[in-house]
Structures are given as structure tokens and as C-alpha cells.
Amino acid sequence: MSLExxxxxxxxxxxxxxxxxxxxxxxxxxxxxxxxxxxxxxxxLQDLQESMNNDGVISKYQNGENQWGTKKSPExxxxxxxxxxxxxxxxxxxxxxxxxxxxxxxxxFEKFVDNR
Numbered sequence: 001m002s003l004e005x006x007x008x009x010x011x012x013x014x015x016x017x018x019x020x021x022x023x024x025x026x027x028x029x030x031x032x033x034x035x036x037x038x039x040x041x042x043x044x045l046q047d048l049q050e051s052m053n054n055d056g057v058i059s060k061y062q063n064g065e066n067q068w069g070t071k072k073s074p075e076x077x078x079x080x081x082x083x084x085x086x087x088x089x090x091x092x093x094x095x096x097x098x099x100x101x102x103x104x105x106x107x108x109f110e111k112f113v114d115n116r
């Protein structure tokens with residue numbers, strides 16, 4: 001893996017770790033590998049997108065001496081699988097975030113009833 005890609009992955013790990021700072025410390029240790037995998041996948045997905053944009057999503061193949069055809073490029077296959085896995089990891093991580101307390105909105109009903 002190139003140094004530049006490693007730097008991008010480390011930057012993404014820091015970004016994700018910053019988002020998930022409110023997770024309790026016990027869970028934080030357990031999810032570190034999820035954060036690392038999510039960061040790797042995010043950067044790899046970016047690279048695959050760039051490759052697909054440059055080279056297209058269809059590749060030509062030769063099956064035998066005179067048999068040619070087209071198919072989805074290998075990058076598309078990898079991308080489709082990885083994007084699903086990345087989404088699952090992000091969903092798993094976001095479910096561990098503390099839920100915000102619902103704020104009670106005073107609609108004036110209690111005051112109305114008390115004044116009657």
C-alpha cells in the first residue's frame with residue numbers, strides 16, 4: 001500500500017474516531033477495528049470510484065481465440081461488495097452513539113388544563 005494511501009486512511013481514522021468520541025470507553029476499545037476497517041474501506045471506495053470514472057465500468061475480455069465480449073469491470077464487483085460492507089459497519093457504529101434526550105416541547109396544553 002502506498003504511503004499516500006496510508007496517510008489518507010489515517011486521516012479518515014482520525015475523522016471517524018472524532019465522530020465516535022461520545023461512545024463509552026468500554027465500547028470504544030471494542031469498536032477500534034470497526035473504525036479501522038471503515039477508514040480503509042472509505043479510502044479504497046474513493047480509489048475504486050476514481051478508477052471507474054477513468055476506465056469505465058465495462059471491460060472487454062477474450063474467451064478463446066475469436067470470442068470477445070464485455071462484462072462488468074472487476075472494480076465494479078469489488079466496489080459493490082465493499083460499499084455494502086462499509087454501509088453495514090457505519091450503521092453498526094452509529095447505533096452505538098448515545099441517543100439524544102428527547103426535548104419536551106411545551107405546547108401549552110398543561111397550562112390550559114391547570115387554568116380551567
